[in-house]
Amino acid sequence: MFSESKFTVIAGAGPTGLTLARQLTRHGVPFRIVEKSPHPFEGSRGKGLQPRTLEILDDLGLLDRFQEAGGDYPPMLAHLPGGGTHEFRLDEQHAPTPSVPYPNMLMVPQWRTSELLADGVPVEFGVGVGDFTQNSDGVQVTLDTGEIVDARYLVGADGGRSTIRKILGIPFEGETHEEERMIIADVLLTGLERGHWHVWPELSLTLCPLPGTDRHQLTAPPSTTSLEDLVAAADPAITLTEIGWRSEYRANMRMASRFRDGHVFLAGDAAHVHSPAGGQGLNTGVQDAYNLGWKIATGDSALLDTYEEERLPVAAAVLGITTHLHQRHVDGAADALRRDDPALRQLSLDYRGTTLAAEHRPAPGTVRAGDRAPDGPGRIFDLLRGPHPTVLAFHWPSALPDFGVPSHNATAASTTYDVTGPTLLLIRPDNYIGCATHDPADITTYLERITR
Structure with missing residues (x-):
């Protein structure tokens, strides 16, 4: 039913690029997926899979594997000054309904999400895109190995610092708040039960147990104090025994001014970056890929125009939600950690009024x-x-x-x-x-x- 397959190069083997690779595989479209990093991503970073993403995984036949690897979000436990505690949830657990069989977020460390999506996908690690030029038939891609590849399409799923976007010269509009930074790390520890996501509000410290692992995800503001000392200050009974993957997040809320330039497309963080508040970034990228994959399979330029038409407004709306949630956290709102806005589940996002509706x-x-x-x-x-x-x-x-x-x-x-x-x-x-x-x-x- 689809047109003759054309070769596609995917730059970036994160969840967005891997979802696109799986979509193209289903449609019989040949591709190469290259990843500049020499190895798969190792951290927990984007750990929340929204209900709409779970539906995509169901369609791909992967949901059972993700459910085995992940778990429900645990209740939060705030450790208050003076020794008291307060238990609450980011959002109440929702019962399945005939129309929404997967109503709750699933927590899966990002490295595991990438691992499951990559199973059977021939990722070329240690290979990036150095440059490319377009012509009427497609894209000539120069890999940083020196190899030159003639492709019909190139998809930049290569993250917020996207090489593809920069070569295209597409503006990445928005704000970066350099003063708003956060350390994220995957740690091993002793002395803390795993039934809660622990929060010390006075220290802006959190420790979240990662399902399917023996680790916690730690978040804390940058400090001259070591993470070991910071955790000990929160509770002397807790001891960090190992710090694995570690990164420093800065508040960065930006979006590309367009998602298509000829035979080249942007998806995921290459097209939009969000505050982690609300768990939207990874999920929005997965849906970008799901929207784009079947349209690439048709090889029809008018249909491919609808990728930007449909996904750019969605990314803008999601960016607005996450920026609002981020600001509530910065402002210290009492309910800043609540995540009960139904829009966050991404089930209500629609393409009404667009060309294909x-x-x-x-x-x-x-x-x-x-x-x-x-x-x-x-x-x-x-x-x-x-x-x-x-x-x-x-x-x-x-x-x-x-x-x-x-x-x-x-x-x-x-x-x-x-x-x-x-x-x-x-x-x-x-x-x-x-x-x-x-x-x-x-x-x-x-x-x-x-x-x-």
Whole structure:
């Protein structure tokens, strides 16, 4: 159904680049994924996977492995001056529903996320992009090994300091607050129970147990005091026995002014960097890749234009949320650690009103073209799993036409999809509703548009 495969170079083997590699593999698109670092990422950094990301992992057939490797977010335990404690949660645990089977964040250290995504993906470590030039047919990429590669597309998933973005000269607009810094480290320790995410507000120190490991993630402001002494000052019963991966974060909230330049695309941190508040950065990058992968597979330039059209506004909105949460923390708001805004789960992000959102119904319900396709009775996600578009039919009075793609009777999910009469929904390969109609001809036209 997709066009003849074209070679793609992916720069960067973090979660964004690896998700894109998996998408291209599903669609039969040949690629090379290069990573400038000589080895996989070793730290816990982005440790929270949002519900929408879990749905993507489900679609990729990886969710079980991630659930085995991770765990629920533990309750927070604030250690107060004078010896008291206060237990609370970032967000309450939510019960699964027919439309949202994975309603809660899953904690998985970033190194483990990358490891699971990279399983079977031929990453070339110690190889970066040194330069590239574009022509009418694609991109000539010069690797820093001296090798020259002729590719159809180049995707910069190479982080906030993206070489690809800098070569393109795309502005990275926003702010960096040099004075707002934080140490993040993965540590081994003794003398602290692992059932809570421990916080010492007076010291701005946190120790979070990392599921599936024997380590904690430590965060603390930069100080002339050693981390060992800082932890001992918080509680003399706790002893740091090893400091592994360590990094210094600075408040950096920026976004590229565009995500496409000819045959070159930006995704993940190369396109937008966020405060870690709210756990949005890694998740937004994964969704960038999921949006871009199937469009690269079509090789259609007009469809590829919709990547920026759809993802740039989403990145801007997410950046606004995370910046707001970051500022509340800086201001010392009493509830600064709360993460109960439903938008953070990324289930409500939509592409309504964009080029690929074809809503033909005169009276649509609450679920419309451009929205995420929810799960529902009959396990809709099982019907959608795979790299293909899917037609869902509701209350259809006769045999379904042969659209050339999987088509299913989904009437059992009518309430979830807020459908009351004969209706057809075309679900895109990234499991967003592309076309909603009462007329089969609209589905045929839409399929011709996205599979040409």
